[in-house]
Amino acid sequence: MNQLALVFPKLFGTPNLPDRNEVEWLCESVRHSPDLGKLEQYEYQLLFSPDETQRGYSQYSLIEDSAFVCHAFTQKLYNYWQQRDGQLIPLEASAPAAVKYFPPSLRIKGEINAIRPYQFRDLDSYKANTVQYTRKRVKLLVPYRQVIISDYYDEDGKELPLCLQGKKGATTPEMMQVVKAWMYVGNDEYWDPILSPFNFHKVQTHESRRPWLKEYYSYPKREISG
Helix, strand or coil: CHHHHHHHHHHHCCCCCCCHHHHHHHHHHCCCCCCHHHHCCCCCEEEEECCCCCCCCCCHHHHCCEEEEEEEEECCCEEEEEECCCCEEEEECCCCCCECCECCEEEEEEEEEEECHHHHHHHHHHHCECCCEEEEEEEEEEEECCECCHHHECCCCCECCHHHCCCCCCECCCEEEEEEEEEEEECHHHHCCCCCCCCEEECCEEECCCCCCCEEEECCCCCCCC
């Protein structure tokens, strides 16, 4: 063993190990991202953004190197709080639909973005992941319609004459795709002791004609001014 210790530096050089301050900095930088190493094995991860990390909002810079995928709704119901200073706290539904001063249990609308895994380092730090929030994989509902084009072509794939084509722009009834993505959900242990109608209020709600959706939360769109 002593011989190996003597030969190793001659063959490969003396390893350049980080000093104590560098080690402490590295540990602190991933304190809120315990799974970052696993996430970085992939080129992209899907993130659900129902808050100020959406396009055009104040914290979009945290995921600016990303690709917008689509809008979606949470499959589960949430009580969506907003602090007076603007901080948003989606909590898994724990109250009946009608409780005075308490946000109703509804689905949340937001954006799905494909982000680079390294961006979770800043996102997790901003959200205080594992303390104020927990980053969870959740199921999302993506409604969509297909455009009917089969009436435009014959069996050989050739386009039919205009007089034989079906109605232009015909679409199917609305269909649903379930997608999984990361979402920051508030930790009850942290927020329950401080939630109060004097300092918090519910996020803006909207009515939908979709029978499966009805009322839902949607963070109001405000473009960032120069």
